[in-house]
Each structure stands twice: as structure tokens, then as C-alpha cells.
Amino acid sequence: MKKICFLVILVTFFSAKSQSTTNNLKEITLEEIWNGSFSADRMNALRSMNGDFYTVLGFNRETRTATVDKYSYETQQKVETIVDGRNLPNLDYFSSYSFNDNETKLLLGTNFKQVYRHSYKGTYFIYDIATKDLISLGEDIQEPTFSPDSKKVAYAKDNNLYVRDLEGNREIRVTNDGKINAIINGTTDWVYEEEFAFVKAFEWSKDSKFLAFLRFDEKEVAQFTMNVTGNELYPSTHTFKYPKAGEKNAVVTLELFNVPQRTVSRVDLGSYEYIPRMQWTNKPEILSITTLNRNQNDLKLFFFNANTGNLKVVLNEKDEAYVDVQDNLTFLEDNSFIWTSERDGYNHIYHYNEDGTLKNQITKGDWDVTNYYGLSKTNNKIYYQSVENGSINRGVYAIGLDGSDKKLLTDKSGQSSASFSKNMKYFINTHSSATQVPTYTLYNGDGKKIKTLKDNIDLYVKMKGYKMSKKEFFTYNINGNDLNMWMIKPADFDPTKKYPLLLFQYSGPGSQQVSNRWNSSNDYWHQMLAQKGIIVACVDGRGTGYKGRDFKKVTQKELGKYEVEDQIAVAKFFANENYIDAENIGIWGWSYGGFMSTNCLLKGNDVFSMAIAVAPVTSWRFYDTVYTERYMTTPQENASGYDENSPISHADKLKGDYLLVHGSGDDNVHVQNTMRMVNALVEANKQFDLFIYPDRTHGIYRGKNTRLNLYTKMTNFVLKSLKN
Structure with a gap:
């Protein structure tokens, strides 16, 4: 603790020396933050092709048509325009494209309509690159995908699964029982999309003979209804299936469509609750399937032989808390496979034989692998990202398949x-x-820098003209753990003065806010608050990520307990610093962060004087099964964990200023959370501030000036509550 105080004083000295250089600098405004004045220039999303090329979706501003342009990795020069909307009948503009395996055809998409947060349906066309023929696939289609032999396209529509035979231009209806809010074939339900992070729930076998897909029977799942204010005379309602903690999930089954025989059969996977992943192996008849039990602490990886019907478990991972679902399963030519796991206490890369026996652990150390990029067949190198140089940093590495010759x-x-x-x-x-x-640089696979593609030097120069404070990083011990922290002081910081403090956090399981990266919009807002005389700090407490399994999973069955204890301890630590006004310490957060900021204000009412909660969970009983039960088990099993850590249970402890904000159209964290919190505060006769954004979803983005309005409101509340 003494060491930390010394570091703070040391940085303070240097900050004080630079006061004279800040007098002529501009101050950040909310209008600039939300009109994009500080946005970095990003690279267009590119799609890698076979060979040494990639494509980019372009837009011709003069003709207002879309293009698909091909570039060389080596030269970064455009090689050709593969598709030009000016030459397409009835399709001059499209906003998505995907190739078949041999890159002779394209699926072009347009007229997209949002289904849930990550899912869309649209109008699709098939474009033949050689003949330039354009064929309509249809409207309101989801996730169209070429078969590996390029002779067919599978897609979902109206909750059913279809296959279009391109040689005869015939549509084959795979399922017939699809029905809104009842049966879904080939795409996921709301909770799978949100928590298991995928929408397309079908996969072609490598020989194009089989189509595996998931069927969701959600008839027994409770419906959730949201009022939609809209622009009409009468409001409407939006109703969808949403399984809340402890309630019934959709019954999910694995189905197999035999393409030549045009028959569908069900694969019996035994006892399970979820099927979060499936993937065909390099043997065309072998399908891999991942299942989880309801508490998500028992994961099985199956291999299913589509020809014989043989099913076997090749890998079984268990954890006292939960097992993370990952996307790193990679099959090698001999059908051995790459897998990532926390089995040794940190997330690492493993190589397994086809029968599921361990071949070797590829990466090792007291650090987490944070991304797996793939295996190069030419040099047998695995490429990955990790936090080997400190949990706030990320580096890209290469390592041999046998674990040798690691290189940053x-x-x-x-x-x-x-x-x-x-x-x-x-x-x-x-x-x-x-x-x-942010800079974008082209490297070869050996790590040799070839060319800087974007350097954002204009943004760097621009920010030199603003009164920006240094973001200072620290690690210090709270409640027996070394926690990462950053702090922003006013640019003209005076160590003899006392400043209000605003803590920012998210704190959810496996998350991270303290990272060594360029500014987000919130960072610019925090800089603006620092300009107005407020110190802003952020601490990643217990339960956050990238510091190993035990640190992350300590909050199991007690979401909102240890994380809150850490934020309260941090606030008390700062309250003892000479430059902090102990009577004016606030905290804010969004979603899980709003759950945290509310709990901190209530349970830490002796140190926190204000809080802002945007779209907060106020009881985990109101949130979905997959996310909540992963960390809390069910309310039936863990009632005290749910209720003792719910802000609703502590409403009578409110003493400081409290701003509660929510979008009424939030289909993720329902406004019900806020309304139940309001009721609890009213019953406790507590005064607070409330603002509802009509029809806005969880991000509170949509509509003219929505974010500007929100951050203006929050700024005024902070400046009023944290009296400087």
C-alpha cells in the first residue's frame, strides 16, 4: 500500500510541472465526442481469399453503387473489381457478400431487417463471376451458405430450413414445422444468439452429402412482451421468447438432413441442456458436437459418424464453476485437433489425438491465451494472442505445434x-x-513488417491540441489481490487541492476495462470530466478476466458480492489520499456496471455519495438462463446468492444521489429491472432521478442526438452531485 502512494505522488509531481503547457489547449466537448470528431480512421473489413489476396466491400459515391474489390496482400494494390453494382440488373447496391469455396460464385445481400441484436434477414442473389449471371435466391432469408461442392445453397426462412439446388434451380424444403415463437429450424433462439454468440445453426459436411442443423422447440418458453411507443397513434407490443433464470429453456435437438435421400433424422446425444457448438471434421462423415449440462460445468465433445450412426465422447471437461465455450476447435489433416482450455488454471492451447487423448500442451505459463488465430500448414506454426507481457497488454505470437520456437x-x-x-x-x-x-500494419507470418497501412497521424496531431490528461496505470493490492487500475487527473492537477472522484467499472465475469489501448468514447468523456476538475479512475476487481481461472471464477454463485467489496475498498483507499475529497466520491457503469454502481452506492453508502446506473440488472432473477445460471446456478438452487446481492434488497440503504437510466425497448436487460428498482425505492421512501429512453435498446443509440442527450444528462448529474 505504501508503494502505491509513493507512485501516485511521483506522477503527481511530474503532472504539476506540466501545468503551464495546458493553458492554451482546447477542451473536449460532448458534441465533438458524439459527432465523431475523435474517431480513428479504421480499415474496411476485409475477407481473405484463397492464395495471397483479399477482398473489400467498396462503395462508389458518384454512382452510389457497391463493388467487391480484390487486393494483393503483398503489394496492397487493387488487382481487379470482381463485382460492380453498376453492371447488375436490379441490384446496384448490396451490403454483404460471401464466396463459395472455389471463389467462382458470390452470395450478395441487401434490404436487411433486424431480427434480434445480431441477426438479420435480407434479400439475396447468387452471382456467377465467370458468366456474370445474377439469380434471385429470395426475400427474408437468413444465413445463406454455399455447399462445399458449390452446387447448393442452404438457408433459413420463416423458421424453416431450405436447400436451393443450383443446377436445377429447385428449392428443397428441409423442414415444415417452423413457426414464430414455437419452432425454429436452422437458426438460433434469442438466448443462444445473445449468450452462445451464433445465429447460423446449420453446417454442411465437407462432401456436401449431409446438412446438420439445430431445431429449437420453444413452445414451453415463457414469452416476454415489450411496449413499443413508435410513431403511430396507438403503441404496439413486441413479444418474443425469453427464458429467465430458473425457467424453461427451448428443447434443442440435433437433426441430420441426408441430401441425396432427402430425409431428416434426429441424433440422440443423451442427457444435456445446451448444444452450443457443432462442426464437421476433416473426415467428411464425422461431425463434432459440443454439449453442456444446465449448470454449464460439464462439457462433452462428441464425434458422430453420419454414415454409421456411431456416437462417442472424445473429450469431457468439468469445472466446479463453469466451462467456457470456445471457438478454437481446429482439425488437422489426420483429424487430430487443437483445443483451448483452462485445465491447468490458465487458458492455453492443447493438441489432442483423434481419439481424444492428449498429445501435448502447446502453450504454458501463468498467463492466458486470449485469441487463437489458426495453424499454418506450410510451417506448422500456431498463431495466437496472449497477455504474456502483462494482463493489460496483448501480443501476437507464433509457436510450433510441438510447443517450441515461440516468437513475439x-x-x-x-x-x-x-x-x-x-x-x-x-x-x-x-x-x-x-x-x-490505432495503427494498421501488414506483416508476414514470420513477423516481418511489410507496410504501414493506416497510421492515424492526423488524429494524433489533432489530440495534441486538446487538454488531455495522462492515463496512469497501477497495480495494487486490495482484499488480498493485486488489481489493475487506471486513473486520469485534471491536466492542471495541484496536489495541494482536493478533487472529487468518479469510479468507472463494468466488473462482469471475464471482462476487462483496465487495458493499455487507445481511447474509446467513454475515455474522451472521462477526459472531459477531468477538464472540469474531477479525477476519474477504474479498477478491475475480482471476477474480471485475463488473470487466470481462479481470479475470474471466485465470484461463482455470488455475483455482486466480491466485486462490490473491491470497489468499496478502492473508494476507501482513495478517500484516504490527501488529494481526494472523501465527501464526493461517485461511481458509474452500464449493464453489469449499472448493477455494480447501484450496489456500491447502497452497500457502500458510507463512502459513495453518488451513482449512475445505465440499463442495470437489478436482480439476476430477471436475466436469461444461459448467462445467469453459468455464474449463479438456478434461483431454485441458490436463492440467497440471487437475493442478498440484488440492489432491490438494499433499496432502504440509499443515501446519496442516484440516477437511473434505461431504454424501454431493451430486449437484453429488460426495463423491468429498473421498474422493480423504482418500486423498491418508492417503498423505502427514497428520492432518486429516473430517465427512460422510449424504444431504445440496450445500447441507447438509436435516434437523433440520443447519445449526446444521454451523456449531457450524465455530465450535468456528475457536476451537480460531485460538488467541486
Whole structure:
């Protein structure tokens, strides 16, 4: 603790020396933050092709038509325009595209309509690159996908699954029982999409003979209804299936469509609750399936032989808390496979034989692998991202399949992430730090820098003209754990004065807010508050990520207990610092962070004087099964964990200023959470501030000036409550 105080004083001294340089600098405004004045120039999303090429979706501003342009990785020059909307009949504009395996055809999508947060349905066309023929696939289609032999396209529509035979231009209806809010075939329900992070629930076998898909029977799942204010004379309602903690999930089954025989059969996987992943192996008849029990602490990886019907468990992972679902399963030519796991206490890469026996652990150490990029067949190197140089940094590495010859390919500090070519020969590295704007650089697979693609030097120069404070990083011990922290002081900081303090956090399981990266919109807002005389700090407490399994999973069955204890302890630590006004300490957060800020204000009412909660969970009983039960089990099993850590149970403890904000159209964290919190506060006769954004979803974005209005409201509340 003494060491930390010394570091703070040391940085303070240097900050004081630089006061004279800030007098002529501009101050950040909310209008600039939300009109994009500080946005970094990003690279267009690219799609890697076969060989040393990639494509980019372009837009011709003069003709207002879309293009698909092909570029060389090596030269970064455009090679050709594969599709030009000016030459397409009835389709001059499209906003999505995908190739078949041999890159002779394209699926072009337009007229998209949102279903849930990550799912859309649209109008699709099939474009033949050689003949330039354009064929309509249809409207209101979801997730169209070419078969590996390019002779068919599978897609979902109206909760049913279809296959279009391209040779005869015939539509084959795979299922017939699809019905809204009852049966879904080939795409996921709300909770799978949100928590297992996928929408397309069907996969082609490598030989195009089988189509495996998931069927969701959600008839017994309770419906949730939201009022929609809209622009009409009478409001309407939006009703969808939403399984809340402890309630019934959809019954999910694995189905197999035999394409030549046009028959559907069900695969019996035994006892399970969830099927979060499926993937065909390099043997065309072998399908891999991942299942989880309801508490998500028993994961099984199955291999199913579509020809014989043989099913076997090749891997079984268990954990006292939960097992994370991952997307890193990679099959090698001999059908051995790459897998990532926390089995040794940290997330690492493993190589398994086809029968599920361990071949070797590829990465080792007291640090987490944070991303697995793939295996290069040419040099047998695995590429990955990790926190080996400190949990607030990310580096891109190469390592041999046998665990030898590990090499750091990117900068040691800051955040580096890679987008690899399909053949793993090149990657585009995105790098930033708290002091370095985002840069995009082309590397080869050996880590040799080839070319800087974007450097954002204009943004770097621009920010030199603003009164920006240094983001100071610390690690210090609270409640027996070394916690990561950053702090922003006013640029003209005077160590003899006392300043209000505002803590920012999210705190959810496996999350991270203290990272060495360039500014987000919230960072610019925090800088603006610092300009107005407020110190802003952020601490990642117990339960957050990238510090190993035990640190992350300590909050199991007690969400909102240890994380709250850490934030309260941090506030008390700062309250003892000479430059902090102990009577004016606030905290804010969004979603899980709003749950936390509310709990901190209530349970820590002796140290926190204000809080802002945006779209908060106020009881985990109101949130979905998959996320909540992963960390809390069910309310029936863990009633005290749910209720003792719910802000609703502590409403009578409110003493400080409290601003509660929610979007009425939030289909993720329902406004019910806020309304139940309001009722509890009213019953306790507590005064507070409430603002509801009509029809806005969880991000409270949609509509003119919505974010500007929200952050203006929050700014005024902070300045009023944290009296400086």
C-alpha cells in the first residue's frame, strides 16, 4: 500500500510541472465526442481469399453503387473489381457478400431487417463471376451458405430450413414445422444468439452429402412482451421468447438432413441442456458436437459418424464453476485437433489425438491465451494472442505445434490483434496503446513488417491540441489481490487541492476495462470530466478476466458480492489520499456496471455519495438462463446468492444521489429491472432521478442526438452531485 502512494505522488509531481503547457489547449466537448470528431480512421473489413489476396466491400459515391474489390496482400494494390453494382440488373447496391469455396460464385445481400441484436434477414442473389449471371435466391432469408461442392445453397426462412439446388434451380424444403415463437429450424433462439454468440445453426459436411442443423422447440418458453411507443397513434407490443433464470429453456435437438435421400433424422446425444457448438471434421462423415449440462460445468465433445450412426465422447471437461465455450476447435489433416482450455488454471492451447487423448500442451505459463488465430500448414506454426507481457497488454505470437520456437511478432506493450490471410502467410496487425493511436500494419507470418497501412497521424496531431490528461496505470493490492487500475487527473492537477472522484467499472465475469489501448468514447468523456476538475479512475476487481481461472471464477454463485467489496475498498483507499475529497466520491457503469454502481452506492453508502446506473440488472432473477445460471446456478438452487446481492434488497440503504437510466425497448436487460428498482425505492421512501429512453435498446443509440442527450444528462448529474 505504501508503494502505491509513493507512485501516485511521483506522477503527481511530474503532472504539476506540466501545468503551464495546458493553458492554451482546447477542451473536449460532448458534441465533438458524439459527432465523431475523435474517431480513428479504421480499415474496411476485409475477407481473405484463397492464395495471397483479399477482398473489400467498396462503395462508389458518384454512382452510389457497391463493388467487391480484390487486393494483393503483398503489394496492397487493387488487382481487379470482381463485382460492380453498376453492371447488375436490379441490384446496384448490396451490403454483404460471401464466396463459395472455389471463389467462382458470390452470395450478395441487401434490404436487411433486424431480427434480434445480431441477426438479420435480407434479400439475396447468387452471382456467377465467370458468366456474370445474377439469380434471385429470395426475400427474408437468413444465413445463406454455399455447399462445399458449390452446387447448393442452404438457408433459413420463416423458421424453416431450405436447400436451393443450383443446377436445377429447385428449392428443397428441409423442414415444415417452423413457426414464430414455437419452432425454429436452422437458426438460433434469442438466448443462444445473445449468450452462445451464433445465429447460423446449420453446417454442411465437407462432401456436401449431409446438412446438420439445430431445431429449437420453444413452445414451453415463457414469452416476454415489450411496449413499443413508435410513431403511430396507438403503441404496439413486441413479444418474443425469453427464458429467465430458473425457467424453461427451448428443447434443442440435433437433426441430420441426408441430401441425396432427402430425409431428416434426429441424433440422440443423451442427457444435456445446451448444444452450443457443432462442426464437421476433416473426415467428411464425422461431425463434432459440443454439449453442456444446465449448470454449464460439464462439457462433452462428441464425434458422430453420419454414415454409421456411431456416437462417442472424445473429450469431457468439468469445472466446479463453469466451462467456457470456445471457438478454437481446429482439425488437422489426420483429424487430430487443437483445443483451448483452462485445465491447468490458465487458458492455453492443447493438441489432442483423434481419439481424444492428449498429445501435448502447446502453450504454458501463468498467463492466458486470449485469441487463437489458426495453424499454418506450410510451417506448422500456431498463431495466437496472449497477455504474456502483462494482463493489460496483448501480443501476437507464433509457436510450433510441438510447443517450441515461440516468437513475439508484434509490439510488447499496448494492444495488438491480428487478421490473418486464409493461408496464414500474412496478417494485418491492429495496434494501439493509451498513448498511441490505432495503427494498421501488414506483416508476414514470420513477423516481418511489410507496410504501414493506416497510421492515424492526423488524429494524433489533432489530440495534441486538446487538454488531455495522462492515463496512469497501477497495480495494487486490495482484499488480498493485486488489481489493475487506471486513473486520469485534471491536466492542471495541484496536489495541494482536493478533487472529487468518479469510479468507472463494468466488473462482469471475464471482462476487462483496465487495458493499455487507445481511447474509446467513454475515455474522451472521462477526459472531459477531468477538464472540469474531477479525477476519474477504474479498477478491475475480482471476477474480471485475463488473470487466470481462479481470479475470474471466485465470484461463482455470488455475483455482486466480491466485486462490490473491491470497489468499496478502492473508494476507501482513495478517500484516504490527501488529494481526494472523501465527501464526493461517485461511481458509474452500464449493464453489469449499472448493477455494480447501484450496489456500491447502497452497500457502500458510507463512502459513495453518488451513482449512475445505465440499463442495470437489478436482480439476476430477471436475466436469461444461459448467462445467469453459468455464474449463479438456478434461483431454485441458490436463492440467497440471487437475493442478498440484488440492489432491490438494499433499496432502504440509499443515501446519496442516484440516477437511473434505461431504454424501454431493451430486449437484453429488460426495463423491468429498473421498474422493480423504482418500486423498491418508492417503498423505502427514497428520492432518486429516473430517465427512460422510449424504444431504445440496450445500447441507447438509436435516434437523433440520443447519445449526446444521454451523456449531457450524465455530465450535468456528475457536476451537480460531485460538488467541486
